[in-house]
Amino acid sequence: MSNFNERLLTGILFVIVLLGSIYQSELASSILFFVIILLCQREFYSFFKEREVKPQSLVGILAGLGFFLASVVAFQANLTFNTLFLIVPLIFIVFVFELFRNKKEPIANIGYTILGIIYVAVPFTLLHQISYYSDYQFGKTYNYEILIGYFFILWANDTGAYLVGRKFGRTKLFERISPKKTWEGSVGGIFFGLLLGYINSQIFEGLDTLTWMILALIVVTFGSLGDLVESLFKRSLGIKDSGKILPGHGGVLDRFDGIFISAPMVYTFLKVLSIW
Numbered sequence: 001m002s003n004f005n006e007r008l009l010t011g012i013l014f015v016i017v018l019l020g021s022i023y024q025s026e027l028a029s030s031i032l033f034f035v036i037i038l039l040c041q042r043e044f045y046s047f048f049k050e051r052e053v054k055p056q057s058l059v060g061i062l063a064g065l066g067f068f069l070a071s072v073v074a075f076q077a078n079l080t081f082n083t084l085f086l087i088v089p090l091i092f093i094v095f096v097f098e099l100f101r102n103k104k105e106p107i108a109n110i111g112y113t114i115l116g117i118i119y120v121a122v123p124f125t126l127l128h129q130i131s132y133y134s135d136y137q138f139g140k141t142y143n144y145e146i147l148i149g150y151f152f153i154l155w156a157n158d159t160g161a162y163l164v165g166r167k168f169g170r171t172k173l174f175e176r177i178s179p180k181k182t183w184e185g186s187v188g189g190i191f192f193g194l195l196l197g198y199i200n201s202q203i204f205e206g207l208d209t210l211t212w213m214i215l216a217l218i219v220v221t222f223g224s225l226g227d228l229v230e231s232l233f234k235r236s237l238g239i240k241d242s243g244k245i246l247p248g249h250g251g252v253l254d255r256f257d258g259i260f261i262s263a264p265m266v267y268t269f270l271k272v273l274s275i276w
Helices: 003-024 026-046 057-076 083-098 106-132 145-168 183-203 209-237 252-256 259-275
Strands: 172-174 178-182
Touching (some): 003 145, 026 057, 026 106, 026 252, 106 145, 106 259, 145 178, 145 209, 145 259, 178 183, 178 209
Antiparallel strands (some): 172 178
């Protein structure tokens, strides 16, 4: 199988599993996000396998998954408290565990362990919480529309940036970090992302057109920045791909890099709307 066909088949299966799980049910989407967090954190901590810095991989993964599960249980059990405060003890327990490890670079070990929780588990948890947003409030009823619409916008931005950049790209966007990205591609990504924001407003009933357009602008802006941030991480560590789990596409982190900054920003935007 050629590399193009391999990438195409993997991409199609990836989209089917992702959207199918989100559409299917609350339980299916929860299982999906649980597995994604597990794989992404595993890849993140593997960045340091051959280095002196030794983050607490198992502790970090368990803390990240624990935070996500607490969020899911809170919504499914109709609890009224905000689960974000649960991240506080999970983070500080990392300091305690480091006392018993007798490893070099304890400060760096703690820092990278916490980074794996904040960078991976928190954004995916907040993204999953978006699926409980409807009528401008975070409620207790699962609603797949905004979550699926979010992915539509994110993928439209990536696709538009790639196609327009490949055809018309001349001006480098951030050559020091990602030599192939151009300003022309970014403009193409913004256009396609905003277009999908408008289309979402026509097919989904939860948000009005203006809200979808603002949400789309947040996704395309911070999704692109999230892509650059992950490129920054990999370049600083001399890594090309985050993993090899997805044939033709690299690792799971590579496929979700646009989420890690855009998801918290979208969640915050929707949270502000719910307060108003």
